[in-house]
Amino acid sequence: MERKGYWKGFAGGTVFLAALFMIITLSGSAPKATGSNLNLYPVFGKMEKIQALIDEHFYFEEDAENEEYYIYQGMIGGLGDQYSYYMDANEYAAYQRKMNGNYCGMGATVTQDPDTLETSVVSVEPNGPAEKAGVQEGDVFLEMDGNDVTQMELGDLIETYGIGPEGSVLSLKVWRPSENHEYDFEIVREPIVTQTVFHQMLEEQTGYIQVTSFQTETAEQFKQAVDDLLGQGAEQIVYDLRGNLGGSLNSAVDMLDYLLPDGLLVYTADKNGVKQSVYEGKDGHEVNLPAVILVDENSASAAEVFSSAMRDYERALLVGTKTFGKGIVQETFPVGDGSVVRLTTTAYFTKNGYPIQGHGLEPDITVEMDPLRDPDAPLSPEEDAQLQAAMEMLSQNG
Incomplete structure (x- = not known):
């Protein structure tokens, strides 16, 4: 459901929480604040007062469903983390379709x-x-x-x-x-x-694979692209992850598993530094060809995991500009009626222990694109300065 009017919704939607406050008052129990956790007693009290003002003074008709939605949005939004948010049932269904592709x-x-x-x-x-x-x-x-x-x-x-x-x-x-x-x-x-992988043969037996995002379908599309290029005689590959904001970490790991020898790829740790998940290659398959990965300031999250693992195993060099630096992991938790909250729970670290979050990846060769060019205009391989630099690097190291 499309929403609008944040503060109107947050203030007006207090029917639900005001009722909850009354229940707490009568029962004498409520969630206790521990440490720096939110103290809900004054929150419920203030929301009850706001609801009374709305009932008496608000000119327009209330939309209780919309208002309740923004209560939940407001609570998660107050965490100050742009990657944590609330989704109602429709939004979560759309999110799942996007990830499944x-x-x-x-x-x-x-x-x-x-x-x-x-x-x-x-x-x-x-x-x-x-x-x-x-x-x-x-x-x-x-x-x-x-x-x-x-x-x-x-x-x-x-x-x-x-x-x-x-x-x-x-x-x-x-x-x-x-x-x-x-x-x-x-x-x-x-x-x-959703097609997220595009590939073609370039000159000099060079295969080119562009990955626009990491979704459930991406890994299989990627493997097919690699196999097709190898069948056409590719002896070196350019992987293009520019503008790739990430997506499914599992998909990126599956793709890395197909290219790299078995072993550690990436791991996650919680806010206390305790390891939570370790992702390893274990399929026994690898593709050991000279490779370059194109990255830019919009290469993020799973794209950075893919790039760092390839470089850690010395299977690829990076060309372009410094990556975004999004190295945190979100998990989805159901909260009833098909709705969920998505919260940042861990950060991931490269095979060599490098923290991507807030740092990004520096390319091996920095190549800026023409700042005056139209970013939406079609760009031929010959006009692509970063791709040409990648081709030059491959010819020198081949």
Whole structure:
């Protein structure tokens, strides 16, 4: 569900906690503050007062569900950690689909105006269900399966109508502003697999693999790309992790396991320095070719784990600019009704014990991109200064 108006929601949503406060008052028990933990007694008391003010003075109608949502968001937001947050059931379902990279839907990316709740199509997947049916960029949703969706919040719309069993049919009515005309479509839902790995052969027997993010499907896509390039005669590889903000650590470890000899890849430790998880390669498979990894300031998290492990095993050098420096791990904990909180619980360290968090990785060769170029403009291999530097490094060390 799309949300807006943080402070309105946080203040107005006190019905739930005010009631909880009354229960605590009557029962004489409440969570006790220990150490630096939050003392809930004054919190509940103040929220009860705020709710009374809202009941008496607030002009607009309250949205209790929205307000309750922002109470939870506010509590996690108060931790000051941008990587810890609360997700309701719809948001968590969308998060799981993103990480899995595989679901059945209509193959369209949509956006919603937060004020009017108008939902429109941003793009359609090439040869996907929506495109096959005739849906175009800019189309505005009016009805789905005969029901008005013009005031339906985006999360509910996607969960109710956007996702469904393979082969199921979605009846869709849209308004096309460019033609000032309404259209009806029948969309047959299909598996939508997010492609996160792209590869090709470059000159001089050099394979090139770009990984845009680490999702559940990424590891298998990556292995197929490596095998395909080897089959085409690749004798050296450039791995491009620029702009890769990370994702699934398990996926990155699986990919490293495929490339590196068996042994320690990365480990995590909690705030007391106690090791929590140790990730090791153990499949007996490796690909020992000269390699360079392209990185930049937006290479983060799992991308940094992948890069550091390859360099620790002396299987790759890094070219580009210093990486982001996100070396902390989040875990997801259910809190009822399908909602979850995602909390930072540990930090990870490279095979050699280097802490990535707050430090990042310095490249072996620093190469800046032209600051005046349009970052969204297509860039050929010949125009890519960082890729050309990687090719030069491989030719010198080959």
